[in-house]
Amino acid sequence: MPVGIIKWTPNSLLETFHWHTSFEIGYCLSGKGWFYFGDKKFSVNPGDVFIVNHMERHIAQSDPENPSQYIFVFFKKELIEIEKELLIPFFYSPRKFINQISSELEAAQEIGRIILAVNEEMEKKRTAYPGMIRSYILQICVLLSRHFKSHISTGEFNQVFALYYKLAPVLTYMHENFREPLELSDVAKKLDLSSSRVRHLFKEIMGEGFKDYLLHLRVNEARRLLLNTNLSIVDICYQSGFQSHNPFYHAFQKIVGMSPGDYRKAAMRINSPFCESD
Secondary structure, eight states, X not given: OOEEEEEEOOOSSOOOOXXXXXXXXXXXXXXXXXXXXXXXXXXXXXXXXXXXXXXXXXXXXXXXXXXXXXXXXXXXXGGTTTSGGGGGGGSOOTTTOOOEEOTTSHHHHHHHHHHHHHHHHHHHOOTTHHHHHHHHHHHHHHHHHHHHTTTSOHHHHHHHXXXXXXXXXXXXXXXXXXXXXXXXXXXXXXXXXXXXXXXXHIIIIISSOHHHHHHHXXXXXXXXXXXXXXXXXXXXXXXXXXXXXXXXXXXXXXHHSSOHHHHHHGGGGXXXXXXXXX
């Protein structure tokens, strides 16, 4: 089934950012906290809705005094791409997009009710429930499209949409080859694009540079190996795509906020279902 749903309480300690290959809609059930999207930060209240596309790094954090709880719905773009207008909320320029829909708005209230209905269908699994869930996802996307239509012009959407499909092969190539030595010029040559064009696409669509994106791919792989294998940290360094120890330790400390060894020791305390980028 191309739809997933999970209840999650974020850690009160800020964890490293992650991203998914699917679209994601989060609905805050209770508590307070913060939601980070790149350099953007939103305060969270019950009833707020958050939109995440398949490219923007993000993480939620709970208020230690009043932890937040969410329902997150995940689905692939193929579920809705037959109707191009439904893609509008998920193809945006990260630096300008407001990922939050306040609980005070009717759109958030309607979407929240439907997400609760999706959760009920998933739990009870009544006859033909996958079809009902797909219909609910389409309803949510219609509401999102109507809400964001006033925020995202048709011209801007068409531009981001076109740029994404130019960048998509670059992202695929990087995800498949980040463990190997990679330079911007290598990626550009493989895809028959100029280095300056690839650099521009990254800034425009991802909101960050090629090198930063590559470092996050490698550090996320290191995190996965630290949590799920008994490999030594030296072996993890090389298996994650780093060519030497110092850049690995520096990048890990900068992105995660602690050393690889400390991260592995703290693994039992990390209460996140998003340790791996899917």
